[in-house]
Amino acid sequence: MKNRLTAIFLIGIMLLAGCGKKEAASADISEIPDVSKVEESEEESEIDAQDLYERFLNNEVPVTIGKHVQQGEYYSFENYEGEEYTLEELVNCIIADYIGDDDSVEIWLDKIEYAYIDCGADGEPELALHIDTPMSAEGWIEYIIIKEFDGKLKTVYSDVAWSRSYIHINEYGYIYGDGSGGAASHSFNKSFVDGDGKWHFIYSDSTELAWISEEDRVLYGNGGAYELSEDEVAKYSGEYILIDFHFNTPNSGEYYEGDTVRSYGKFAKEDEFLDWEHGYRGYCYCELDGDESIYDEDSPLRKYYGGEYFYTLSEVEEMIADREAEVGLTETIKNGAEAEWKELEINFEPYIASYNSDNFLEIMEYFPIDFSLSRVEGGTETAFSVDKNGSFEGDYHESDYENEITTINEFIGRFTYAKKIDEYSYSLTMSDIDLKYTPDTEGYETLSNGYEAYRIYITPYGLEDSSAVHYILYIPGTPVSALDDRILENMNEYDVEELKMQDVLEKYILFNTEAEEHCVWIGH
Known part of the structure; x- marks a missing residue:
């Protein structure tokens, strides 16, 4: 009996010990990272x-306008840094700025195209956009690259x-731009966005x-015409391109020693253009001769x-x-294929300010408007x-x-809206005039x-x-x-002559219907 109890007691101790070991083992296993879950987490990211x-x-979801060097000569997000916009709000912001610059033209949203690219070829995706907003005077295409940072877009x-x-963006974030200033003047630029954005x-x-003209024995270019000897013409005749290279980052305030360097090249063959499937590769549109002589x-x-x-071109x-x-631009990145753009099916109607609003004074895109009195001494x-x-x-x-x-004075006041007369004119009332100095x-x-x-202070x-x-x-x-006859009668000679060359107004005219003189204001 005693031996049986002893055996049972020993078995119980072993079972308890076994349970303790099992719990300890479970605790150890839970501390070991699950590799499969880590891989899943990376994929989820x-x-x-x-x-x-x-x-x-x-x-x-919105995108935040980041702090990045702005290249845009005609439009820049500089004043919107840190602001958040949905795609619709972003489009409206761009359109509003163009209307503010030139309120006499028509603008519309033609299309939005997008492409998924891999900046820096690091395997992480970025989103590239181009937003086409043609205008009756000129068309604009806004190019944007967006990157995800910690679950937010910027x-x-x-x-x-x-x-x-033109702007070309390739699959790895390499950017090539070119532009024309006329038949004989062009510009080019190259940059890229790395994997860190x-x-x-x-x-x-x-x-x-x-x-160099063989007939005239003259070198034409660089803003002049230079007479040459027969030997110079015989040795160097042909067509050339003069090139200024710039290494300073535009609008950044940075400066590199020897920013601008000069060189030139000779065209290899007339009208032989480079393949530009991925953006022009060289310094100009045409192939150049490599002859160092x-x-x-x-x-x-x-x-x-x-x-x-x-410097020579090789230098x-x-x-x-x-x-x-220095900045990590590799041949792989440079030689990537052109981004594959797809047209977006737009699910919103952009807001485009129109003169046809019932209350013109509420259309913020058209303001401020600067007026000056016509026909004064x-x-x-x-x-x-x-x-x-309406405040002014x-x-x-x-x-x-x-x-x-x-003789001076300063003043403030307000226009209030009365009514819309037709699609071209509005009735306004001027009131609340306050002069700074007593007349x-x-x-x-x-x-x-x-x-x-x-x-001397006067009204x-x-x-x-x-x-x-x-x-x-x-x-x-x-x-x-359609203008009132009294308008032309009360404008100065210059404004009248300018108006006679127009079929429609290119500026605003503000007409005081109750005054006998000093009643026409020209605005822009």
Whole structure:
């Protein structure tokens, strides 16, 4: 009996010990990372980025405007840094800025195209966009690259192309731009966005044609014509391209020693253009001859175009290679295929401000508008600037330099909306005029430089009777034939002649219907 109890007791101890070991083993296993789950997590991270891009394209999540060097000459996101926009809001923002620059033209959203690219060839996806907003005067295409950071989207690059310039983006974030300033003048630039979303400027170059005429024995180019000897013509005749290379990052404030260098090349064959499937590879549109003898000391191009900052093209190529190596631009990245653009099915209607709004003063895109009084004496000017919702401020100035007397005043006021007359004109009321200085007074004013200037204060021309005065505002696009006859009678000669050359207004006209004179204001 005793032996049986002892055996049972020992078995119980073993079972308890076994349970303890099992729990300990379980605890150890839970601390070991599950490799399969780590791999799944990495895949989910990629899917999340792709999903965010798709949701942005579907107008569901916003993108933050990042702090990146702005290349856009015609439009820049500089004033919107840190702001968040859905795709619809982003498009509306771009359109509003273009309308603000030129309120006399028509603009529309033509299409949006997108491409998934792999900046820096690191396997992480980025989203590239181009937003086409043609205008009746000029068309614009906004190029944007967006990257995911910690579950949020941010712009890392933007620039603008138009009818005489192009932007090429390849599958690895390499960017090539070119533009034309005329038949003989072109410009090119190269940059790229790396895997971390940082934009790197490589260089830009501007080109100009030059040629040596055998018939005239003259070198044409570099803004001049240079007579040559028969030997120079015989040795160097042909067509050339003069090139200025620039290595400073545009708009960055950075400076590199020897930013601008000069070189030139000779066309290999006339009208033989380079293959530009992935953007032009060279410094210009055409293939160049690699003959180094064109850089000899007796070359007329070296003489008239060389100078202190002259280098041969092979020397410039070494500079470019050093720059590319410095910022991590590889041959793999440069030689990637063109991005595969797809047209987006847009699920929103962009807001495009229109003159046809019932209340013109509420259309913020058209303001401020600067007006000046037409038909005034020489040296006299009354001008004011109208902001959205009708508030305005301005000044009157007349100088008598001979007697060192200045007649001035400053004022503020407001226009209120009365009604829309037709598609070209609005009825407004001017009120709440407040003059800074009491009219018919005078005195000395101490200027910032300490000079005592004699001032005479009067009621500005055009505001003689400003209590609830009624105006008609004619907008750009108004047929000139539709203007009130009294408008032409009260405009100065220059404004009348300018108007006679137009079928429709290119500027605003503000007409005081109750005044006998000083009643026409020209605005832009």
